[in-house]
Amino acid sequence: MILSASGLVKTFPGVRALDGASLSLAAGSVHALLGENGAGKSTLVKILTGVYRPDGGTIELDGKPVHFTGPLDALRAGIGVVHQERNLVTEFSVAENIVLHHLPRRFGVVRRSRVRDEARRCLDLLDLDLDPDAPVSTLSVAQAQLVEIAKALSVDNRVLLLDEPTASLTGDEADRLYAIVRKLTGSGHAVVLVSHKLEEVFAVADTVTVLRDGRSVAEGQPLSAYTRDEVVDLMVGRAHAAVSLAARTPLSSDAAALSLTDVATSYGHADVSFDVAPGEIYGLYGLVGAGRTELAKALLGLGSVTAGTVSVHGTPVRISGVGEALRRHRIGYVTENRKEEGLFLEQPITRNIGVTVWHRLTRLGLIRDRAEASLVDDYRQRLGIRLATPKQLAGQLSGGNQQKVSLAKWLAADCGILIVDEPTVGIDVRTKAAFHELIAGLAGQGMAILLISSDLPEIVTLADRIGVMAGFRLRGELPNDGDYERMSQSIIRLIHTPLIPAAPH
Amino acid sequence: MTALLETPPEAPAARARSLPLWANPRLGLLVLLVVLVVLFTALRPSFLDVDFTLVPMQADISVYVVVGLAQLAVLSLGHMNMAVGRMAAMSAFAMGLAYQELGTPLVVDVLIGLAVGAGLGALAGLVISRTGVNSFVVTLALDFALVGLVSLLYAKATDGVSFGAQPGGMAALRTDTFADYCAGNVCGPPVPLIVPIAVVAALLVGLLFRWSRTGREILMTGASVKAAELSGIPVGRRVVQAHALSGLLSGLAGFLLAVNNGAFSAGIGDAFLLPSFLAPVLGGTLLVGGAVSVLGTFLGATITQVIYKGLNLLQFQVDQLKLYIGLVLIVALSLDRVRHVLAERRGARA
Numbered sequence: 001m002i003l004s005a006s007g008l009v010k011t012f013p014g015v016r017a018l019d020g021a022s023l024s025l026a027a028g029s030v031h032a033l034l035g036e037n038g039a040g041k042s043t044l045v046k047i048l049t050g051v052y053r054p055d056g057g058t059i060e061l062d063g064k065p066v067h068f069t070g071p072l073d074a075l076r077a078g079i080g081v082v083h084q085e086r087n088l089v090t091e092f093s094v095a096e097n098i099v100l101h102h103l104p105r106r107f108g109v110v111r112r113s114r115v116r117d118e119a120r121r122c123l124d125l126l127d128l129d130l131d132p133d134a135p136v137s138t139l140s141v142a143q144a145q146l147v148e149i150a151k152a153l154s155v156d157n158r159v160l161l162l163d164e165p166t167a168s169l170t171g172d173e174a175d176r177l178y179a180i181v182r183k184l185t186g187s188g189h190a191v192v193l194v195s196h197k198l199e200e201v202f203a204v205a206d207t208v209t210v211l212r213d214g215r216s217v218a219e220g221q222p223l224s225a226y227t228r229d230e231v232v233d234l235m236v237g238r239a240h241a242a243v244s245l246a247a248r249t250p251l252s253s254d255a256a257a258l259s260l261t262d263v264a265t266s267y268g269h270a271d272v273s274f275d276v277a278p279g280e281i282y283g284l285y286g287l288v289g290a291g292r293t294e295l296a297k298a299l300l301g302l303g304s305v306t307a308g309t310v311s312v313h314g315t316p317v318r319i320s321g322v323g324e325a326l327r328r329h330r331i332g333y334v335t336e337n338r339k340e341e342g343l344f345l346e347q348p349i350t351r352n353i354g355v356t357v358w359h360r361l362t363r364l365g366l367i368r369d370r371a372e373a374s375l376v377d378d379y380r381q382r383l384g385i386r387l388a389t390p391k392q393l394a395g396q397l398s399g400g401n402q403q404k405v406s407l408a409k410w411l412a413a414d415c416g417i418l419i420v421d422e423p424t425v426g427i428d429v430r431t432k433a434a435f436h437e438l439i440a441g442l443a444g445q446g447m448a449i450l451l452i453s454s455d456l457p458e459i460v461t462l463a464d465r466i467g468v469m470a471g472f473r474l475r476g477e478l479p480n481d482g483d484y485e486r487m488s489q490s491i492i493r494l495i496h497t498p499l500i501p502a503a504p505h
Numbered sequence: 506m507t508a509l510l511e512t513p514p515e516a517p518a519a520r521a522r523s524l525p526l527w528a529n530p531r532l533g534l535l536v537l538l539v540v541l542v543v544l545f546t547a548l549r550p551s552f553l554d555v556d557f558t559l560v561p562m563q564a565d566i567s568v569y570v571v572v573g574l575a576q577l578a579v580l581s582l583g584h585m586n587m588a589v590g591r592m593a594a595m596s597a598f599a600m601g602l603a604y605q606e607l608g609t610p611l612v613v614d615v616l617i618g619l620a621v622g623a624g625l626g627a628l629a630g631l632v633i634s635r636t637g638v639n640s641f642v643v644t645l646a647l648d649f650a651l652v653g654l655v656s657l658l659y660a661k662a663t664d665g666v667s668f669g670a671q672p673g674g675m676a677a678l679r680t681d682t683f684a685d686y687c688a689g690n691v692c693g694p695p696v697p698l699i700v701p702i703a704v705v706a707a708l709l710v711g712l713l714f715r716w717s718r719t720g721r722e723i724l725m726t727g728a729s730v731k732a733a734e735l736s737g738i739p740v741g742r743r744v745v746q747a748h749a750l751s752g753l754l755s756g757l758a759g760f761l762l763a764v765n766n767g768a769f770s771a772g773i774g775d776a777f778l779l780p781s782f783l784a785p786v787l788g789g790t791l792l793v794g795g796a797v798s799v800l801g802t803f804l805g806a807t808i809t810q811v812i813y814k815g816l817n818l819l820q821f822q823v824d825q826l827k828l829y830i831g832l833v834l835i836v837a838l839s840l841d842r843v844r845h846v847l848a849e850r851r852g853a854r855a
């Protein structure tokens with residue numbers, strides 16, 4: 001065993017995140033660390049990398065007990081990590097971030113050209129076409145995630161911990177990462193993989209530890225000993241009922257709720273046309289950098305529409321911001337970037353969810369705390385948000401539970417049109433199914449939903465039609481027949497067909 | 506409503522506990538206040554003299570509570586208002602001028618002055634939200650411009666220092682306490698008439714930030730502008746409103762000081778800037794925005810005034826006074842920090 005931990009305990013105010021968790025890691029293997037949202041996976045990763053100190057338990061590296069005094073200490077011991085939450089310095093460039101912990105220096109002066117070369121090498125590993133000099137603040141969430149991975153790969157660590165590394169990536173990018181992971185384990189490295197994407201886990205992992213409520217319920221067994229359902233049962237703690245979505249008949253309606261005609265934007269989109277009917281779920285798929293999030297932002301007035309028309313219920317509109325979208329057009333937008341745009345990390349959960357609906361909860365101009373509390377409780381139950389108290393700060397929730405809070409405020413907002421951008425990033429299997437059911441239910445009640453997702457199975461499960469985007473253009477549109485294999489092949493084909501220049505009119 | 510998950514994961518509510526009572530920063534301030542009062546009384550029994558100390562001290566506290574609230578209004582956003590003093594001066598000038606030129610009653614004069622204060626604040630807010638320039642820079646520049654304007658205006662409209670005649674009722678506000686008003690032989694407490702003004706202002710500001718949508722949205726904007734914008738909060742409008750409120754409260758503080766001084770004069774607001782930060786920050790309001798404490802501001806202002814009066818009675822020189830107030834504040838702030846860290850640690854062990 002390269003690295004092993006046993007009996008780890010970690011308590012936060014109000015929560016016991018780890019309650020005797022153990023994990024052992026053999027050289028040359030990929031070890032999956034699974035569990036529901038809030039089970040303690042990230043806490044375990046942070047303890048193994050010196051971010052937190054455990055309240056109890058032992059960690060052994062090569063059979064010798066170790067006590068990390070901080071993240072750098074663990075790094076020096078040869079343990080690399082990609083944390084679930086982004087940790088890049090947004091003011092620094094991509095290159096500087098990648099080599100942050102081992103900046104090439106001579107006489108104390110950073111050597112720029114070496115920094116760039118080194119960064120290039122790491123980016124190339126991932127086949128990543130990014131400008132090393134671009135500031136990280138200009139990257140999309142997925143690009144930032146890839147840079148974070150490149151950063152972890154920049155040092156040759158014996159142990160690599162990956163906490164949901166592919167959460168906002170599409171299959172293509174994930175495949176590239178896993179190819180590298182296999183190469184690493186082939187040369188004797190050990191990798192821990194935390195992920196809610198069980199398909200990926202079963203494809204790459206050799207052994208598995210399942211955490212439930214901070215305890216290890218399966219420890220180090222070969223993954224092949226389990227089926228997918230058995231793993232989920234272990235995570236949940238009992239046999240789980242498979243949820244199947246009820247068939248939905250899209251409301252037939254002439255007037256589209258949201259329609260785009262030949263839209264061009266300040267981000268560089270051109271000729272984008274599609275529409276979403278009330279009761280319909282329109283899926284927008286594309287690889288990282290395809291311009292899906294930017295399109296949503298342009299529609300909402302966070303960027304601008306420079307040509308073409310956007311109509312809401314048949315009326316051409318020009319929206320100037322999310323506030324106007326919400327109050328005038330009843331359009332909601334769930335951002336993909338929960339940490340910076342979706343949540344107020346230093347505010348209580350109640351306010352994070354109440355913020356879109358306060359106008360509905362007032363009496364004599366004052367907000368009724370009771371009404372807010374019952375709203376929060378309602379969504380806590382529906383989405384299974386695991387919290388210590390509703391007054392807890394949102395930033396103290398586990399990643400998946402933060403995502404649920406960021407979703408809840410828009411589900412509560414009572415919109416007619418909902419744009420959801422990567423809604424289930426980091427959400428566990430069971431909640432994901434519940435969320436899918438919830439979204440399908442909303443569509444069933446007549447809501448028009450624009451689903452932006454990098455999760456192809458999710459799109460195929462939910463969408464009625466699928467628009468495929470690449471290079472800021474819509475490459476085509478497919479009716480969804482629900483057959484995953486066939487759909488994914490057609491979609492990949494669409495993405496990779498070269499653009500035929502539009503005939504001049 | 507149905508729960509879609511068959512059984513929602515149980516929140517470990519039984520294990521959840523909030524921080525211990527002694528970790529509440531407001532309680533710490535209250536204890537500090539009591540200790541100071543006992544200390545000063547022991548050293549100088551005249552500290553509890555009603556006419557000599559208590560009544561004037563209440564009047565001063567009223568002014569500085571409102572001054573603190575004026576700063577708190579923009580600290581909520583993570584902004585600063587470096588022009589509280591000059592906004593107060595401009596408001597006071599408008600009040601004096603309104604009476605001198607229009608002869609309107611006190612209430613009308615005050616409303617006019619408050620409107621001027623709010624207008625100046627709104628102007629600052631508008632510039633900040635439109636240009637995106639840092640609030641510190643914008644209000645500092647505004648302050649600079651207003652310094653000149655105030656002395657110009659006073660030179661034009663008055664003898665250069667203060668207005669000669671004051672509206673009827675100002676004198677009574679200054680000299681009377683509720684003890685002067687009796688029904689039969691039951692008289693009120695020895696509380697100056699301006700105290701309720703400050704108390705009502707504090708209650709309203711508290712209400713605004715705690716329970717009104719506008720106030721909460723201002724706080725959320727302070728917590729994260731980006732997230733606020735993406736949650737549909739009209740960020741620009743909230744910035745303007747918070748600064749307008751700051752200007753209005755500056756004006757009110759200017760009025761209260763004019764009452765205490767007995768005249769609308771050019772020097773009003775000169776000493777407002779430092780206390781405006783001291784009271785809220787001592788009371789636990791964050792400089793980064795997103796959280797305010799009105800009660801803390803009240804306690805902060807009170808403690809500052811108690812220290813000031815106490816050291817004054819002990820015949821400290823003005824410079825020494827400042828030195829000691831500074832020291833006491835540093836100690837108080839670090840104690841607060843220590844207590845917080847201790848509480849977190851203890852909470853984490855539980």
Ligand SMILES: Nc1ncnc2c1ncn2[C@@H]1O[C@H](COP(=O)(O)OP(=O)(O)OP(=O)(O)O)[C@@H](O)[C@H]1O
Pocket residue numbers: 012013015016017035036037038039040041042043044084386387395396397398399400401426428
């Ligand atoms: N800094 C913190 N302060 C308070 N509580 C915390 C903190 N970090 C984590 N927790 C709590 O500890 C528990 C475990 O969290 P952790 O982040 O380890 O979960 P996870 O298994 O990674 O979940 P997810 O799949 O959602 O990422 C959760 O209940 C969470 O609310």
Ligand SMILES: [Mg+2]
Pocket residue numbers: 041042043084163398399400
């Ligand atoms: Mg996690």
